Amino acid sequence: MAELNEILGNERIKEHFITAVHHKKISHAYIMEGDKGSGKKMLAEAFSKILQCEGRETTGLVESCGKCESCIQMEHHDHPDVIWVSHEKPNVISVGEIREQIVNTVEIMPYKGPYKIYIVDEAEKMNAAAQNAILKTIEEPPEYAVIFLLTTNRGAFLDTILSRCILLATRPVPGTAVEKYLVEKCSVSKEEAEFAAGFSLGNIGKAEAIVSSEEFQDLKELTLSILRYIHEIESYEIADKVKEYKKYKNRIEDFFDIFLMWFRDIMLLKADNSVNAEAAKKKIIFKNEYAYLKKQVDKLDLEAIDYVIGKIHRARVRIKSNVNFDATLELLIVEARREF
Missing domain, CATH: 1.10.8 (Helicase, Ruva Protein; domain 3)
Structure with a gap:
């Protein structure tokens, strides 16, 4: 696992943690918000490693020593006082799971470290009963307890929880x-x-x-094979292409992102009134597809591009609502083609 100073970006969060350790003002509850993959887990783990480090007091440094038993246990993800809260159902963290793993164990003193740390990933999945169950622990925690709620959406939490936690939001890395x-x-x-x-x-x-990911590269190429010629693709070709997506159902969010980024690039090129084509090209993501994008730029106005982007967002919502997979993708491609 990465040390805090090795984590890329999020300097404000790292500085907050370092200052908290330096002044010995550790909060009992943190909400860490950010997109999936933005580094929430790494930051929580690295901070936990510093808090539990046995050698830090002797070095006087605000970092983990990497050599003591606690640090080694953290590296192997088996520190007895750092608990990752788990849940059985994919879309909900139940009140029973919060009670069993946090509420009923938090009064038990740490086995070896100075802190007992709970990390709740996907914490936005806690239902109302689960949030109310954890609230009392957040309101009246033992002095050694630290709770991390990692989330993609702080809006899912009760106001009473939000008001009692330190909110730290991850930011994109340059x-x-x-x-x-x-x-x-x-x-x-x-x-x-x-x-x-x-x-x-x-x-x-x-x-x-x-x-x-080789799978992502394959999905990207399949989607680009549609987008390059979407203005002239035939209906039967759309149906055939959509059938190929069945093996990528677990990566459908990547399909929507590719589709969205393609039309974002078209919008950027359309909106750029500069005569310097190279300057415009530097702004887009699909630089290798510039020739195809440029052809489509000349066929679409900004209103049509905005319309297609709206349809992409709508299709994403439909998939999350379990609307027919093939029909949703086929409709999106057909609606995009109509605008050319």
């Missing part, structure tokens, strides 16, 4: 920093790193997943 990281750590080409950094919008976890 594109150049993501590119450098991918080239150095993932051994990819500058071109691949540039695309992943742009496509992920500074989400380092997502960028790393993109360059390391």
